[in-house]
Amino acid sequence: MDSRPGETYRFCRMCDIVRDIPSDIGEYADRLYAALDEDERADEELIKRRLSVCEGCDRNSLGTCLACGCYCLIRSFARSQRCPKKKW
Numbered sequence: 001m002d003s004r005p006g007e008t009y010r011f012c013r014m015c016d017i018v019r020d021i022p023s024d025i026g027e028y029a030d031r032l033y034a035a036l037d038e039d040e041r042a043d044e045e046l047i048k049r050r051l052s053v054c055e056g057c058d059r060n061s062l063g064t065c066l067a068c069g070c071y072c073l074i075r076s077f078a079r080s081q082r083c084p085k086k087k088w
């Protein structure tokens with residue numbers, strides 16, 4: 001990045017986070033799910049139920065929850081997670 005004299009370098013924290021996410025979100029999601037303790041993992045039925053609520057939610061923007069900024073899929077993985085709008 002070019003900077004002019006007297007300017008300080010600034011960076012976007014979100015770009016920093018996104019850079020570490022592989023382009024294959026499915027593989028990334030699989031890794032995150034596998035990293036959870038087994039008793040913390042939501043089962044397939046619970047994940048499907050949660051995602052069907054997200055699917056019809058006005059806060060869902062292409063799979064990202066606008067209420068919390070998480071991917072809906074990834075938020076649904078952990079049993080202890082809750083919808084920020086208390087829909088699930």
Ligand code: SF4
Nearest residue numbers: 054057059065083085
């Ligand atoms: S997590 Fe809750 S608020 Fe976010 S998209 Fe899903 S249902 Fe909507």
